[in-house]
Amino acid sequence: MKTIARNHQKRRFTAGPSADPSAPVWLWGQHAVEAALANPKREILRQIASENAARRLGLSDVEILDPKAIDKLLPPGAVHQGLAIRVKPLEALSLDDVLASPHAPTRICVLDQLSDPHNLGAIFRSAAAFGIGAIILQTRHTPPITGVAAKSAAGAIETVAEVRAVNIARAIDQLGAEGFHTIGLAGEGDETIRNAISGAPKVAFVMGAEGSGLRPAVAKACATLARIPMQPGMESLNVSNAAAIAFYESMPSKES
Structure with missing residues (x-):
């Protein structure tokens, strides 16, 4: 299935069979560190800084x-700006918890087996910018959110709820039963995103993995498939770019 939420990079990022979602992680960079320090739900294990940054x-x-x-403590190439903290991961929520909350979001994003932490972080950042209340990730096939994603998210992983679901198609069904209009982003979509959103009081966007896009069972679970209109010659966008456009289009009111 061809999808607009697509990434042509061949490199794949996976959690690996030994990844422990409860293991402490390093976060780095000014925005990610400051946001984590301001989050009362974060358990800080170690805080380091260069003299200039402090x-x-x-x-x-x-x-x-x-x-x-500091370089030696972090993954190669980490741009830390002289700041890093060792933290315990935030506890992921269940979809039941989110939907039962008195402040349950009316706009949600579902990511189907997304594996690139840069894309994941960028989507969290766009979600925070455009008011998406929660992001649903698959329990087994999406890696834990670590420093790379946190740096790309610029602090947004502290404010946008992370939800984990064992079965994405079932999560979409549950959202539909709760009144969400579930919209899968796909190049062959019958509607534009703007038309698909029109009049829907609650919206859930569903986006596929880099390269492969939405899996058939996940696409089938969506109420509709929608596309982003593009100029001839361009068939797809990076998934994080597509997410930002969809989130913006769904905002209740936008400045002209």
């Missing part, structure tokens, strides 16, 4: 390390 941000209760020493 002075710049007025940090006092922090372990001071040379930037090169």
